[in-house]
Amino acid sequence: MHKWGMAVDLDKCTGCGACVTACHAENNIPTVGPEQAARGRAMHWLRVERYWEGDFPDVRLKFRPVMCQQCDAAPCEPVCPTYASHHTAEGLNAQIYNRCIGTRYCANACPYNVRFFDFFNPQWPKPLHLQLNPDVSVREVGVMEKCTFCVQRINAASIGAKGDKRELKDGEIQPACVQSCSARAMVFGDLNDPESEVSRLSRSPRGGKLLDDLGTLPKVTYLERQTQV
Amino acid sequence: MSAVYALYSSPDAAQRAVNGLYAAGIAQADVVVMSGEPFEAQPFAHRDSATWLWYIACLGGFVGLGFSTWLTRMTELAWPLQTGNMPIVAWWPNLIVIFELTMLGAILATVLTLFVTAKLPGRLPKLYDPEVTNGKILVGVENPAAATLPALERALMAGGAAELKRS
Amino acid sequence: MSEAYSRKLGDDLLRPLLETSWRFYLIVAVLGSIVLMGLGTWMYQMYMGFGMTGINNPIFWAFYITNFVFWIGISHAGTLISAILRLVNAGWRRPVTRCAEVITAFALMIGAMFPIIHLGRPWLFFWLVPYPSSRQIWPNFRSPLVWDFFAITTYLTGSVLFLVLPMIPDFALVRDRTTGLRRKIYGALALGWQGTPKQWHRLESAMSIMAIAIIPVAVSVHTIVSFDFSMAPVPMWHSTMFGPYFVAGAIFSGIAGLIIAMAALRKFLHLEEYLHPVHFQNLGKLLLMMSLLWGYFVFAERLTVWYGNESAEIAVLRVTQKGSFAPLYWTMVVVNFVIPVSILSIKRLRTIAGCVVASFGVLVGMWLERFLIVVPSLGHKYLPYSWGTYRPRPVELLITTSTFAAMCLLYTLFAKFVPIISIWELKVGEQEPHETAQERSARVLGEARP
Numbered sequence: 001m002h003k004w005g006m007a008v009d010l011d012k013c014t015g016c017g018a019c020v021t022a023c024h025a026e027n028n029i030p031t032v033g034p035e036q037a038a039r040g041r042a043m044h045w046l047r048v049e050r051y052w053e054g055d056f057p058d059v060r061l062k063f064r065p066v067m068c069q070q071c072d073a074a075p076c077e078p079v080c081p082t083y084a085s086h087h088t089a090e091g092l093n094a095q096i097y098n099r100c101i102g103t104r105y106c107a108n109a110c111p112y113n114v115r116f117f118d119f120f121n122p123q124w125p126k127p128l129h130l131q132l133n134p135d136v137s138v139r140e141v142g143v144m145e146k147c148t149f150c151v152q153r154i155n156a157a158s159i160g161a162k163g164d165k166r167e168l169k170d171g172e173i174q175p176a177c178v179q180s181c182s183a184r185a186m187v188f189g190d191l192n193d194p195e196s197e198v199s200r201l202s203r204s205p206r207g208g209k210l211l212d213d214l215g216t217l218p219k220v221t222y223l224e225r226q227t228q229v
Numbered sequence: 230m231s232a233v234y235a236l237y238s239s240p241d242a243a244q245r246a247v248n249g250l251y252a253a254g255i256a257q258a259d260v261v262v263m264s265g266e267p268f269e270a271q272p273f274a275h276r277d278s279a280t281w282l283w284y285i286a287c288l289g290g291f292v293g294l295g296f297s298t299w300l301t302r303m304t305e306l307a308w309p310l311q312t313g314n315m316p317i318v319a320w321w322p323n324l325i326v327i328f329e330l331t332m333l334g335a336i337l338a339t340v341l342t343l344f345v346t347a348k349l350p351g352r353l354p355k356l357y358d359p360e361v362t363n364g365k366i367l368v369g370v371e372n373p374a375a376a377t378l379p380a381l382e383r384a385l386m387a388g389g390a391a392e393l394k395r396s
Numbered sequence: 397m398s399e400a401y402s403r404k405l406g407d408d409l410l411r412p413l414l415e416t417s418w419r420f421y422l423i424v425a426v427l428g429s430i431v432l433m434g435l436g437t438w439m440y441q442m443y444m445g446f447g448m449t450g451i452n453n454p455i456f457w458a459f460y461i462t463n464f465v466f467w468i469g470i471s472h473a474g475t476l477i478s479a480i481l482r483l484v485n486a487g488w489r490r491p492v493t494r495c496a497e498v499i500t501a502f503a504l505m506i507g508a509m510f511p512i513i514h515l516g517r518p519w520l521f522f523w524l525v526p527y528p529s530s531r532q533i534w535p536n537f538r539s540p541l542v543w544d545f546f547a548i549t550t551y552l553t554g555s556v557l558f559l560v561l562p563m564i565p566d567f568a569l570v571r572d573r574t575t576g577l578r579r580k581i582y583g584a585l586a587l588g589w590q591g592t593p594k595q596w597h598r599l600e601s602a603m604s605i606m607a608i609a610i611i612p613v614a615v616s617v618h619t620i621v622s623f624d625f626s627m628a629p630v631p632m633w634h635s636t637m638f639g640p641y642f643v644a645g646a647i648f649s650g651i652a653g654l655i656i657a658m659a660a661l662r663k664f665l666h667l668e669e670y671l672h673p674v675h676f677q678n679l680g681k682l683l684l685m686m687s688l689l690w691g692y693f694v695f696a697e698r699l700t701v702w703y704g705n706e707s708a709e710i711a712v713l714r715v716t717q718k719g720s721f722a723p724l725y726w727t728m729v730v731v732n733f734v735i736p737v738s739i740l741s742i743k744r745l746r747t748i749a750g751c752v753v754a755s756f757g758v759l760v761g762m763w764l765e766r767f768l769i770v771v772p773s774l775g776h777k778y779l780p781y782s783w784g785t786y787r788p789r790p791v792e793l794l795i796t797t798s799t800f801a802a803m804c805l806l807y808t809l810f811a812k813f814v815p816i817i818s819i820w821e822l823k824v825g826e827q828e829p830h831e832t833a834q835e836r837s838a839r840v841l842g843e844a845r846p
Contacts, residue, residue: 049781051781074313086311087312108457262592268827275593335609361591362568
């Protein structure tokens, strides 16, 4: 049984935002427009956080791409009244759009703020509608959505491998963000395979998890230079 | 006629009338008493006070308990979905639903039993007088035997301050 | 208890049912139009999309959830007064019980609307009901929202029955005093009530059982509502104290609502002879006690947070006490604690007017308290990059206002069609004191006293 995870190397990340754009394109995420974005309703399943560290002249700039951590003890899952948010056997936090009634409890419970709500029906003015990915559903107003580790690519590769009667190779599945990262800072793979690159990176001494003291058991490892304070 | 009764302004007068009817040989179950408020202090108000209602309420609670335990466990196992590292049959959260449905069972059992034993909803019987809700107490006998009628009337009038009526 | 008094009770307490003034029609028209406007606003929100509200990322719950908790809190009035005072046989509760129970029933109905209003897809709210569906999927019993559904259903059923059962003998009274269509309707509502000793015994037994059952249900309901917050890992939500804190706050706001309702009834329906200043004094003392209890809970919670110095929680504490929410926070402290304690602890000020002033303050303060629990915490969770602010939008303000109008409207309509004071219970209260069986039989049978 696979257990999908990711590793992000913050020392390589340049903050270019290609991953964010690729995520939008792959997952049919609408742009909400400047007015709604100013009201805090932008829907970036993957966002790049920018931090300034240190005082002038020793200022460092650090970027951190944050997406759904697919927590093994996800606080968003037990609180959903309709099981729209639950855990799959392969370790992903599933979000079932047509089971969601929009209570938004999951978004409140998520400490990473990676869950997003469709405040309006998304619009794709022509000819942008031609760009939509047919493998991913378009969500309607009133449902929650979030990063799925590009589950459509995982499923497609798994079905293909099964058809070919072979195992999946490490690095065969690449979510859109991983595929488009110009610095190759993001790695995706099977944490249950101790030889995979993501497993190796998750054991790195440079590795740490976001908010891991909350007990959510996130599956994204962030690698960064450890400094002595 | 189908009934003879009288209306009394005070509970003591009504009690005297009831005693008189017993003395005239009428059984307790045949004496009809109606009032606009309950009178705990009077013996005539003590009849029919024994009730199984408390036990039935507890029984209703147990039914609720059993149903909710079954419901939560059955539904959680029917399509087991993993949520947040919690077990599939999560006892702590289930206890809350079990508690609520237990109480609901007790409440519904109480109300249903009340309706059944108090014969609500029901038709107003022939023996009724609107003055009852105005503060008067009605004491009477339904379908009296013609031979006992004078004795009954004497008993009812002996209560004092009464108007004798027939219906 | 004399027959004349019984007649007078009937006359006075049925007058609102039998006579209607132009003021009634005006009130109903004004309140009714506000309620209709609220309903229309909700339809508009559903049609245009939930984005019409001020909700954003990360503040996904705001006004509607505040209102939900607020109205469920108000509903605790009836239970405390009716059930607890009934169980301890406090006589002064008699004119007050139905006023209180009505508040509970209507506040619950209004409060229960808000979980539906705040849904992204409200037309699917019935998926919280466990029914065998063709999808073969059931609700998630681990979710506090599903617990809410069961708790509120149970409490609403129990409260409505607790309200309606003692209304039956009063409906019989109205039936016997009216003619025509009124008589038919009230006759049907009276369910053929006769008033035999058996019926009275069953009714009183049922009321006792309901009183005992409804108290733990009421405590559990607001505890479960508090679990909506305490089950989530949000700073200053994840507190073990939320259960008792919310129940105390609910009883607090409920008593305040009750005092206001009773004062209004006393004035508009001329019930000065039945709702005496001593009733308000007693409720005022309860309100004082609840204000002190509320202050205790707030102090205990905030001291723990401040002392514990956990950075995420301190951020929320700071923003409420010193930051952007400080004006609301300190207003809440003044109207919930400073003013009520000042007014209600001085006997000379504990008049009907004083109690009403304190109660209005408490209603404002308790609404602010719910708001200050929900919004600042959501706006300041664990990742500062995602902190946010909230501003209510017109749809939320309109719907909130319309629920207050709905409560007043439902209450006005109820007082018009049902005697607002339980007539038969008042009569029981006026009965002669209990004598021993020996004294009674001696008196009745005319024998010399032993």
